[in-house]
Amino acid sequence: MRVRRALTVGLTTLVAASLALSGCSSSDDSGSDGGGTKKLTVWLMTGSAPDALVDEINTEFTKAHQGWTVDYQVQQWDGIQDKLTTALAGNNPPDIVELGNTQSPRFVESGALADLSKSKDDLNGKNWLEGLAATGENDGKTFATPFYAANRIVVYRKSMFTKAGITAPPKTIDEFIAAGQKLQAANKADKQFQALYLPGQSWYTLLSWVWANGGDVAKDDGGKWTATLDSPEAQKGFEDYARIYKAMSKAPADQDEANPQQSTVFAKGHVAMFIGLPWEIGTATAPDGGDPKLKDDIGTFEIPGPSGPAPVFLGGSNLGVAAGSPNVDAATDWLKIMLSDATQTKLAANGVVPALTNLGDTVYGDNEAAKVMAAAATNGGKVTPVTPAWAAVESGTNPIKNAMTKVLRGTDVATASKEASTSITETMAKAK
Known part of the structure; x- marks a missing residue:
């Protein structure tokens, strides 16, 4: 994997x-x-x-x-x-x-x-x-x-949803953010509280919102791959990510879900939701580094998109x-x-x-x-582009991660996504 x-x-x-x-x-x-x-x-x-x-x-x-x-x-x-x-x-x-x-x-x-x-x-x-x-x-x-x-799903604490009066999992991004606002209001006494722990470089999660808006990572033209993260549709995915991050998360803008391990952060009691793989539930509830009492308090739902569940990597x-x-x-x-x-x-x-x-x-x-x-x-x-050249993108300094951090720190989406697309296109061409 x-x-x-x-x-x-x-x-x-x-x-x-x-x-x-x-x-x-x-x-x-x-x-x-x-x-x-x-x-x-x-x-x-x-x-x-x-x-x-x-x-x-x-x-x-x-x-x-x-x-x-x-x-x-x-x-x-x-x-x-x-x-x-x-x-x-x-x-x-x-x-x-x-x-x-x-x-x-x-x-x-x-x-x-x-x-x-x-x-x-x-x-x-x-x-x-x-x-x-x-x-x-x-x-x-x-x-x-x-x-x-x-594939990734949203993991949440049932007790926190109940406390905030949320009776059904959100299905759209607007509902997702609205749920986050209710969670924050219900836990305003906890200064460390985050409705959603979403690190700035969780790029597989970003892809869900890129795809949900009709964008893609790259296109194949007769064996020549060109990155398309700067398309209007893909840019909308970056914008959705930034909107969700800024509304609900205090996670580092320059780290991914493994630094620190997000399931361990979730287990500490100050986070209502995170987006991850099911095995991370096991980490969150493990005696070593997690909280076993969470086992009966965890629920899950699909990643919300603009009008319903988003596609997943x-x-x-x-x-x-x-x-x-x-x-x-x-x-x-x-x-x-x-x-x-x-x-x-x-x-x-x-x-x-x-x-x-x-x-x-x-x-x-x-x-x-x-x-x-x-x-x-x-x-x-x-899935990501089905070509041997894609391995070079992931194995190096992933330009998607860099673009995400830049957007969250104020760079306009058009500039950051264009830089990422140019870098990906060049890397894939060299890897052929």
Whole structure:
């Protein structure tokens, strides 16, 4: 779900050389007829799936593939792009890998992943989340499947809403600000109180209001990407962010949601709302650094837009098969189990949005935050530009963050958004 650093230049060349040296092709499955390694190596990221669920998948796989074993390895996000780059270009790559959805386009375009297009129907492709599926595609072909998604929602204290006389979650920005004013009036004795903790550089949240106003980050013209944050529609998103920030937040204008960790700030008792990922609820209610008593006092709702719920950035992960794997058919069979209705239902119970859109709300049980997150994902889940060049924007000094801080400190939106767009366009062009 995260982009840690730009991929090493020359991945395509390394992969091609590796395939030539090993004599492998992406369509060969030498292990499926008893002549191969009979071992499937699976790399998933830490926290992505419960060990018990992966054990179930591996057991089902080995029952159907006599003589096979699964070497399941949990990887850490820190440094994973470099590790994947090296591993996928080697002579003995892992067969199945998890990729952050913003990482996927570069691996897809590099030739590091096997073409799974012919197996798409068997992999439940008709039910895939569109936003995640797009990040695993190139030139009409599928090289990576969706795995799971997560997106931002508004987290709030029910007791504070009750105290302020707010009987229903706000659905529009005007209602959002009006609720904030009621909260501030009800807590005016607390000089540290904030109706909403919204740091100045929470740029994924900004994108919700950019998209809600009809703007976008960039446009693709025949492979040439041009940033469009300076369009009138996108500028309206900046204006909405500034309006909400100034009306409700005292958070730093030059920091993001991780500095300090916003869920920890929320847990201290002086904040009524924040916009974050569902796992941050766990941090806010943890015994270490949070407040366990909050568990029964937390509610959630979708991010308000100008006229209703706003689109959200659809973060998440994809799954791919190494182009250099000799076990593509067996790896595809493993993916079939992971992407089945049954397995995805169990994954959803872990508090994420499953890769499939056909499962309904019942898969979330009584997890209200997961239900709200899923509704937001299916109603308007979007992603950043689907191109390998985008990684360079996120891995460097993000110009969107700089623009946000400038706007909140008085720079006019037109100037700040133009500077950001120019910087993004130049960075993407250099990264090609």
